[in-house]
Amino acid sequence: MRIVVQDAPFDFGAEAAGFAAGRHDMGAVVTFTGIVRDRPGGGLQAMEIEHYPGMTQKALEQITVEAIDRWSLGDALVIHRFGRLEPGEQIMMVATAAPHRKDAFEAAEYLMDYLKSRAPFWKKEYCAETGTWVAAKDEDEAALTRW
Amino acid sequence: MDVLYFAWVRERIGLPRETVQTQATTVADLVAELRAREDRYAAAFEDLSALRVAVDQELTDFDAPLAGVREVAFFPPMTGG
Numbered sequence: 038m039r040i041v042v043q044d045a046p047f048d049f050g051a052e053a054a055g056f057a058a059g060r061h062d063m064g065a066v067v068t069f070t071g072i073v074r075d076r077p078g079g080g081l082q083a084m085e086i087e088h089y090p091g092m093t094q095k096a097l098e099q100i101t102v103e104a105i106d107r108w109s110l111g112d113a114l115v116i117h118r119f120g121r122l123e124p125g126e127q128i129m130m131v132a133t134a135a136p137h138r139k140d141a142f143e144a145a146e147y148l149m150d151y152l153k154s155r156a157p158f159w160k161k162e163y164c165a166e167t168g169t170w171v172a173a174k175d176e177d178e179a180a181l182t183r184w
Numbered sequence: 185m186d187v188l189y190f191a192w193v194r195e196r197i198g199l200p201r202e203t204v205q206t207q208a209t210t211v212a213d214l215v216a217e218l219r220a221r222e223d224r225y226a227a228a229f230e231d232l233s234a235l236r237v238a239v240d241q242e243l244t245d246f247d248a249p250l251a252g253v254r255e256v257a258f259f260p261p262m263t264g265g
Contacts (some may be wrong), residue, residue: 071265086264089257090239116219117264129265149265155243157257158264159191170192173261 038105038113040097042088044120049130055088056114056132063111066136069131075124082163086119086128089157093117100151108134108144115148117158150180185250187214188238190259193235210228211237214256236261241257244245 041047049070075081092165101113114132122128129147135141160171170174188201195223208214215232218225229235236256239248250256 089188089190089238089241092238093258095241096243107204124213153265154262156264157190157238157262159260160263161191170260171263173263178261 038098039115040094040100040101041114041116043095043116043118044094045118046114047118047127049127049131052114052116052130053083053132056112060111060134061140063134063137065141066132066134067138067141069145069149071128071130071149073122073124073128076164081124082126083124084122084168085161085163085168086122087159087161088117089121092157095158097152100148100155102125103151104144104147108133108135108140110140113144113148115152117152117156119158124137125127139145147184148174150184153177154181169171185253186255187218188257190257192229192260193258197224206250208250210246210250210255211239211244211248211256215246216252234260 048088053068061166073084097115102113104110111134117129121144132147135144154173154177161168162171185204186201187204189197189199194200206214206217208217215229219229220263224250237246239253240255
C-alpha cells in the first residue's frame with residue numbers, strides 16, 4: 038500500500054506502470070485518475086484544494102486498508118494533490134491490484150466513493166477572481182450506502 | 185486543546201487554529217461555548233447539519249466526549265476526489 042499526499046504534479050503513466058510491474062499473482066490492475074474539469078463553456082480559472090495535514094494521510098490509510106482487506110487486494114495506491122490546480126491537471130489517482138478484475142474494479146470504486154466523502158479535502162473553485170467552495174453532493178454521501 | 189477550522193469555517197471565523205481553554209465535556213458543549221463568544225463564531229456554527237467534526241483526527245459526531253482530547257477540528261462536508 039502506498040498513500041501519497043502532495044502539492045506537486047504526479048506522472049500518471051509512470052505511476053501506473055510502476056504499480057503494475059512485476060506482479061505475477063495479480064491478474065487485474067485497475068487505475069482511475071481524477072482531472073480538474075472546466076465548467077461547461079469554460080470560465081474556471083483554477084481550483085484550490087485545502088486539506089487537513091495529519092488527518093489526511095491517516096484517513097486515506099484507513100480507507101485503503103479497508104479496501105485491501107475486503108477485496109483481498111495484492112496492493113493499492115492512492116495519490117491525492119492539494120493546492121492550486123488548473124483545468125486539465127490531474128488531482129488524484131487510485132490503483133488497485135487483485136487476482137481478478139471484478140475485485141480490482143469494485144475496490145477502486147469503493148476507494149473513490151470513500152475518499153470523496155471521508156478524506157479531509159475541500160475544493161474551492163475560482164471563476165473571474167471569485168472563489169466559491171464546492172458543496173458536497175447528497176449523491177456522494179448516498180454512494181457510500183451501496184458498500 | 186487545539187481547535188482547528190477548515191474551508192469556509194476557517195474563513196468565517198477568520199483563523200485556521202487556536203488554543204482554547206475549556207471545561208466542555210462534549211463537542212456540543214464546546215460548540216455552545218464558541219458560539220457565545222462572537223458573531224463570527226455564531227455564524228460559523230449556525231447550522232450544525234452543515235458541519236463535520238474530527239476529534240484527535242478521527243471523524244466523529246457532536247456528542248463525542250472531550251476527556252483527554254488534544255485536537256478538535258470543524259469543517260464542512262468533505263469534497264475530495
